[in-house]
């Protein structure tokens with residue numbers, strides 16, 4: 001099986017400039033690398049400058065590593081300004097910064113709950129707000145919010161992340177309605193379980209047995225790959241998706257629509 005990215009033409013994102021929060025690692029690092037591969041210039045935002053520098057060096061091409069915490073609106077305004085100073089414009093915002101851990105609702109501290117809401121939900125609003133003027137000026141802006149499928153059901157040990165991602169999906173719809181008139185699309189991308197990510201290491205720790213059980217429960221029979229999420233992001237940024245706004249694209253091998261059954265399909 002080749003990479004799903006191989007189907008795209010080389011210059012499909014030529015001329016695009018994207019700011020990607022959470023772009024230093026995991027899924028959003030993959031999105032940053034794919035965007036650069038297809039001609040975009042990108043600013044990757046995360047909390048640790050050294051990690052961002054290493055990612056930028058590994059990706060190569062036009063990558064600006066900029067340290068900022070999405071909980072700090074001023075830091076995001078500075079990231080937007082630095083992106084425009086370096087690349088001349090900004091037409092795409094990918095909201096991918098997220099924090100998560102497993103915790104039972106009855107034991108999670110109010111500050112633990114609030115911390116994840118602050119990063120995932122307020123961070124998405126903060127970055128969108130900071131990027132708005134540049135996205136509007138571009139005439140063809142996109143806010144791409146990375147959420148999840150946790151909140152489609154009552155996922156155990158995930159009350160904080162589920163609440164946050166439900167809010168992120170609400171932001172996706174709201175911005176589509178409010179900012180469409182400014183030439184800005186707003187889309188969501190909801191990955192299912194993706195292998196080889198920090199999230200998977202945190203949320204499915206330890207035994208191969210648990211991983212095997214999880215993979216068996218997915219209709220596709222396996223976890224997804226970072227490139228499979230990156231390919232969906234390239235599609236949503238491309239002109240092929242120019243009439244798509246306000247919806248969340250679930251990329252999960254059919255996991256979220258499946259339900260436990262006594263019948264073996």
Ligand code: COA
Nearest residue numbers: 098099100101102103108109110111112113115198199202
């Ligand atoms: N279980 C329960 N509570 C936890 C926790 C865990 N594993 N990790 C942190 N918390 C709580 C802390 O106890 C604290 O609450 P308290 O003040 O009541 O004790 C609160 O969350 C904030 O923790 P802190 O470590 O100060 O926050 P931070 O801003 O430094 O880090 C996190 C943010 C907690 C989300 C941290 O896990 C993180 O930085 N993650 C980034 C990477 C990541 O999560 N990637 C996965 C994406 S799916």
